[in-house]
Structure formats: structure tokens, C-alpha cells
Amino acid sequence: xxxxxxxxxxxxxxxxxxxxxxxxxxxxxxxxxxxxxxxxxxxxxxxxxxxxxxxxxxxxxxxxxxxxxxxxxxxxxxxxxxxxxxxxxxxxxxxxxxxxxxxxxxxxxxxxxxxxxxxxxxxxxxxxxxxxxxxxxxxxxxxxxxxxxxxxxxxxxxxxxxxxxxxxxxxxxxxxxxxxxxxxxxxxxxxxxxxxxxxxxxxxxxxxxxxxxxxxxxxxxxxxxxxxxxxxxxxxxxxxxxxxxxxxxxxxxxxxxxxxxxxxxxxxxxxxxxxxxxxxxxxxxxxxxxxxxxxxxxxxxxxxxxxxxxxxxxxxxxx
Numbered sequence: 243x244x245x246x247x248x249x250x251x252x253x254x255x256x257x258x259x260x261x262x263x264x265x266x267x268x269x270x271x272x273x274x275x276x277x278x279x280x281x282x283x284x285x286x287x288x289x290x291x292x293x294x295x296x297x298x299x300x301x302x303x304x305x306x307x308x309x310x311x312x313x314x315x316x317x318x319x320x321x322x323x324x325x326x327x328x329x330x331x332x333x334x335x336x337x338x339x340x341x342x343x344x345x346x347x348x349x350x351x352x353x354x355x356x357x358x359x360x361x362x363x364x365x366x367x368x369x370x371x372x373x374x375x376x377x378x379x380x381x382x383x384x385x386x387x388x389x390x391x392x393x394x395x396x397x398x399x400x401x402x403x404x405x406x407x408x409x410x411x412x413x414x415x416x417x418x419x420x421x422x423x424x425x426x427x428x429x430x431x432x433x434x435x436x437x438x439x440x441x442x443x444x445x446x447x448x449x450x451x452x453x454x455x456x457x458x459x460x461x462x463x464x465x466x467x468x469x470x471x472x473x474x475x476x477x478x479x480x481x482x483x484x485x486x487x488x489x490x491x492x493x494x495x496x497x498x499x500x501x502x503x504x505x506x507x508x509x510x511x512x513x514x515x516x517x518x519x520x521x522x523x524x525x526x527x528x529x530x531x532x533x534x535x536x537x538x539x540x541x542x543x544x545x546x547x548x549x550x551x552x553x554x555x556x557x558x559x560x561x
Contacts, residue, residue: 243274243432244309244322244401246295251304253287253294253458264290266458266517268304269545270436272402277428277435279449279466281442281481287458288438289328292406295436296325308402324395328407330387333394334379340365340390341375347398364393367430368423385416389423396427402434409444421448442485446470454478457517459541464549474551476522516540516552524555 253265265287272278282288293299295306297314306313308322324347327333334343344361352360362372368389370382379387388408395403405424409417425448428435439445445452445466452469454462454477462475473479515536519525525532540552549556 244434245274246272246313246323246402246434246436247307247310248291248295249305249307251291251294251306252302253290253299254302263458265294267541268455268458268460269541270453270460270463272434272436274434275432276450277437277448279445279452280436280438280455280460281440281445281452282455283440283481286455288440288455289406290458291455292325292404292436292438295404296321296323298325321398322400323402323404324398324400325404325406326388326391326395326408329411330384330391331379333391334387336379339376339378340370340382343379344375344390344394344397347394360397364396365390367396367427368393369419383416384412385420388412388420392424392427396431396433400433402436403428404436404438406438407440410439410441417444424448442470442482454481459517459552460550461518461541461552462544462550464551468549472549474549474556475518475553476524477518478551514539516554524553528555 248268248270251265251268252263255262255264268287268291270278270280270291280288280291290299294301295313301314313323334340338346341358341361344364345357348357348360358375361375365372365375370386370389370393374381379390382390392403392405392408408424409420412420421444424435424437437445437448449466451463451465453460454469454475456477462469462473462478464474469478470482473482515534515538516522516525519532519535522535525535528535534554538554540554543554544550544552
């Protein structure tokens with residue numbers, strides 16, 4: 243088990259007028275043996291942050307640390323942070339048997355017999371019949387391929403696993419099976435996990451704590467039941483309000499309300515103040531006091547609170 247820390251992470255693409263900030267000053271910790279969920283709408287930067295953690299895209303600024311050491315400068319051999327992607331068909335080579343795919347990340351000094359036995363063990367762990375190790379990915383369903391992809395990640399014996407939208411491409415009936423396997427395997431092996439999804443119900447089921455990402459920043463982070471039961475950031479409240487509930491009338495899901503722009507401009511592209519201010523109904527009601535929202539970054543104080551909500555006007559904030 244290892245502790246993963248992302249510190250002041252920025253990821254930008256392009257230059258000049260074409261420059262896009264995908265991740266902006268993100269800070270996140272995944273304690274040893276814990277599962278941390280990360281949610282947010284499409285384009286919020288979740289997947290980009292995940293790819294930066296494993297080194298698939300470069301950080302413009304900041305660091306990724308594993309037990310206090312730079313995780314992006316590890317030596318040769320299997321990396322201690324492994325990732326399971328959204329679409330398993332793109333991560334499993336169609337020309338290789340699933341046994342070959344799962345065995346590929348293993349330590350090369352293993353004998354053939356030991357490798358075969360380990361592959362069988364991992365396939366059994368994720369609910370795939372080891373006798374099918376000689377079959378190719380085309381012989382398996384989407385849910386089965388996702389479990390094979392998980393077994394492949396585990397073959398490298400990682401201390402941290404990142405799961406990026408691994409159930410979003412699956413039928414609802416299959417999602418539960420995959421989630422149960424992930425939860426059981428994580429508890430059995432004890433690795434730390436960052437679980438990314440746009441689905442609050444999925445993240446709530448599997449996570450010890452949840453972070454909410456908006457425009458490249460983590461705007462709220464709290465233990466799962468605290469965040470779901472008492473969301474403090476206006477963006478989190480809007481996301482939870484949009485989740486369908488059994489027995490509720492079928493009405494349009496409330497969106498995060500747009501506040502009228504002040505003359506000097508709450509602007510989503512501004513780096514000062516709160517990045518959510520242009521959509522925040524709370525800001526619209528503050529009057530002159532709202533200038534603080536425009537001028538002061540609420541993330542500065544949020545890190546000091548147990549329930550980390552990046553808003554100047556939540557309970558526990560210093561007014």
C-alpha cells in the first residue's frame with residue numbers, strides 16, 4: 243500500500259491564443275489502501291489528470307508523489323501506478339491471447355510455469371475462467387474485457403490503481419458486476435485507488451471519499467457520506483440535484499444557475515477568484531460582498547478544512 247499525492251498540478255495544451263488549461267493547480271491525496279472517487283462533468287479535467295499521474299501527458303507544473311518520492315521518475319520495470327482505461331478493447335491487443343496480455347507486465351524473471359500460474363490466479367481473481375486464457379479479446383463481452391484489463395493492471399503488482407470511467411461504456415446490468423469485482427479485489431489486495439467517473443451513484447458505492455472537479459480544479463473533497471449528504475460547494479449541489487431519484491417526478495434536472503455578470507466581470511477564464519462564480523446562484527445573491535468571490539481564490543482556505551469546499555461562504559469558512 244502506498245500514499246499517492248498530486249501537488250499543485252497544471253496541465254496545459256497548446257501555446258499563445260491556442261493555449262488550453264486542462265488541469266489548474268489540482269491537489270489530491272489518495273491515502274494508503276483507500277479508494278478516492280473523482281467526479282465532474284465532461285471536460286472538467288478528470289481523465290487528463292489521470293493520464294498525468296501515470297505519465298501519459300506531461301505536467302506543466304507540480305508533481306506526483308508516491309510515499310513522498312517522485313512517482314514520474316521511477317526506473318525500469320513495472321510502474322507502481324497502473325491505469326485501467328474506459329474502453330478495454332483499445333487497451334487489449336486483439337492479436338494476443340488474454341493470457342499473453344495479462345502476463346506481459348509481469349516481472350520477466352518469472353519462469354514460464356510461474357507466469358502461467360500467476361495469469362490463472364489473476365483471471366480467477368477477477369471472475370474469468372482461467373481455462374479461457376488462450377482465447378483472444380474478441381471472444382469476450384465488454385464487461386469481461388474490462389475485468390481482463392483490471393487483471394492486466396494487477397499483473398504489474400501496483401501499489402496504486404487508477405480506474406478511468408471503467409463502467410461508463412457498459413450496460414447498467416453489467417456495471418454492478420464490474421464494480422463488485424473491483425471492490426472485492428481492492429479489499430483483498432489492499433492497493434490504493436483513484437476511481438474516476440461522471441456517475442455519482444457509482445463513485446458513492448465504491449469510494450471512501452469523493453473529490454469534485456470543475457474546470458481543472460478540485461473544488462470539493464470530503465468523506466463520501468459527508469459530501470453526498472451535505473454538499474457544500476454550489477457546483478456539487480447542482481451535480482447532485484441532477485441525479486435522478488426513484489419516485490421523484492420527471493422534471494428537467496436543475497442546472498447550475500448562471501449569475502448575472504458584474505460590470506468588472508466574473509469571468510470563467512479569469513485566474514483570480516472563484517472559477518465557478520459566473521454560474522453561481524449564491525454569488526448572485528451576495529451583492530457587494532460578492533467582490534471577494536471575484537478577487538480571492540477560495541481554494542487557499544479550503545485545504546485547511548476537513549470538508550474541503552472551495553467556497554468562501556460555506557460552514558467553517560473564515561469570513
